[in-house]
Amino acid sequence: MSARWDAVVVGAGFAGTLVAHRLGAQGWRVLVLEAGRAAPTGAEASAAHRAAGGGPPTSPYPHSPEAPSPDVTDLTGLPEGGFTATGHLRQHGPLPYASGYLRANGGTGLLWTGLTPRMHPEDFRTGDLGHGRNWPIGYHDLEPHYRAAERELGVAADAEEQRDAVGLPIPDDYDFPMRAVPGSFLDRQLARALDGRTVRDPAMPGPARLAVTGTPHARNGVPTRPGSAEGPLCAGSAGCVPACPTGAKYTPLRTQARWAAGVELRTEAVVSRVFADPETGRAGGVEYLSGGSAHRVEADLVVLAAHAIENARLLLLSGLANRSDQVGRNLMDHPALLTWGLMPRPVGPYRGPGSTSGLEAFRFGPGRDRRAPFRIEIGNWGWSWAGGAPEAEATALLAAGVRGKELRERLGDRLGRQFSLQFELEQPADPANRVTLDPDRRDPLGLPGPAIRYDLSDYVREGMASARAVSDQLFALLGAEDHTAYPAGGWPGRLEHRGAVHGYRGAGHAGGTHLMGDSPATSVVDHWQRCWDHPNLYAVGCGSMPSLGTSNPSLTMAALALRSAERMHRDLLELRRPAAVTPPLVVTPPVVTPPAVVTSPTTVRTPESPESPSPSESS
Amino acid sequence: MSVSDERPADVDPAVGWDPVEGFEADELADLDEFLRVCAELTGFDVPELRATGMAHEHHRTTLAHRVRDEHALLHLWYVGAWPGEAPSSARAHDQGLVWRTFHASPPGAAAPGHGSWAEAPPGAEAPPGAEAPLGGAGRGGEGR
Structure with missing residues (x-):
């Protein structure tokens, strides 16, 4: 059976949903093929997660046996150091790629935290700074598309604060669609103790000045003008991951609800191959597996939007776009160094979004020559990411035999003062960090599974050393008790650097596996995210990013997708x-x-x- | 038989059960007696336990298990689940006492309102003289 579409989009997550939306709005017929299943509402997913007593972030979503998803619980730290991995990703180390992703309609965009900082202008020139790769475009090329993405996602932020405290060039007359989401009580306590003070980062020539700064969110604040918000105000359910129960957080499903009639979604449709004309390089369409049989669809434009790792896997499965030998290489994430402790007084953790403010001084500037830059997120949800959720604290005290009023009081005192700092480090593009096809292991549909080789360079490790040095000074300024420890068993992502042990989690920000550049010899896609080797084959998403900077990348991915959709529209018109x-x-x-x-x-x-x-x- | 053998020697058993043997089969059959025992164990009084709305459900869960000990009862009330099991319902999880010890709700269980997270939690009254910012604009604070 054969049907012809203007465009076929592979993957209904963030990037694919936005591309399909824009092409559909321009009147094109678009088929979206999603490997995973349809997703429940946020309220349903949240209730399922609570009824199960918690679980990893992908757990309340339906998993298609034919399109497995990796989750953080696939990794286990070994008591003597090192790790083992099970599940969808085969991991060859030496360190673990420590993030999961979700193959379902809406993708990992269902369970994202919803933070949307723009990248800093410096982040597009990391190659010039001596580490990683430059982008073929700069901040100013992307700026109007950032605004478009902020409109589409519904971003709440304070433009003046983003200009002053982060140094982002934003047009004077620009208002974010919504006013900034209020900072937490914890943010206020940190601002009181830290604002205007300085700390010494050993990699920086001078002292770093501290300023607690609000973070942009794609969750609803108070609209800045009528009609600039969709959905309810964030009501502080504090459950953004895995699911916002009220619908205040943006997910791709919100955009899908606006798709034009010419966009068709098929779920549980696992694309196994992109086919292309060996002479002209033009992509002709894709083959997908569904309901026990193979289907072929033809399209004038093929857009891969299946996640950085799955995009690379699909290109490798298809034997396409790899003249540069860079497909699957340069896998990046934001390794997140966590530190945590107890504030002197109750701070009211587990209220509001997971993080509402951060410290920005370590994202840019001269320290970048010597160590990876980092952004510090102030963690509103206690020690949960570090592994010390309240249930675990309670279980530990119960096991110690504490009972009665003493149990109640000790738990309340300890939990009420918990906070954490999350240092999200830039990891520069390194061709040795890569996704390949596993020669020994096939997924349930018989397709070779993804295998990963991953490490953190000395530059990143130096960033961790700086982060920990900064953390120690912050804890001292706060008068906080530091409870940070990385026992081998609980920290699959764990390394020793210059005598110190550091533990990291994965931030879920996979990128780089089909990175863009200005030459077909050294990059996979051009600045439109169009494969150099195939004029009508796009690979969109964080996989196109030559550097991730220190910003949560979904907003940048969205801006790139909207920019590329304009180019796709022109391509189709030219055709x-x-x-x-x-x-x-x-x-x-x-x-x-x-x-x-x-x-x-x-x-x-x-x-x-x-x-x-x-x-x-x-x- | 499961036991709560980690009890430190200096903790005085407040009520008259044998901490090693657990509870007798019919000892907790009466709801009022069940709540009295649980109040002593949890540090939440009987009206507080009843106010969670979980008294009957937790009583039923307890009676469904042949082996009952302090640890299991505490786990049930604090975490909302019998040890090693999933919560008996989403509500059981949401009403876990562990969250009440610091006046919070489990993630996703409540919707206290926009900006509620900027307010001081109980017990957080600022120390004297801390109202004036130490410097800078304090932009991470409320009202942004």
């Missing part, structure tokens, strides 16, 4: 405008030259008007 002589069909697209008809073996397509389905759509 419709060859030397054809027949008159234009039915409708005229906005702005651009009226499309002519191109002959095609099955159907003839022009874009519909952006606002409504065209009469020709029914054909």
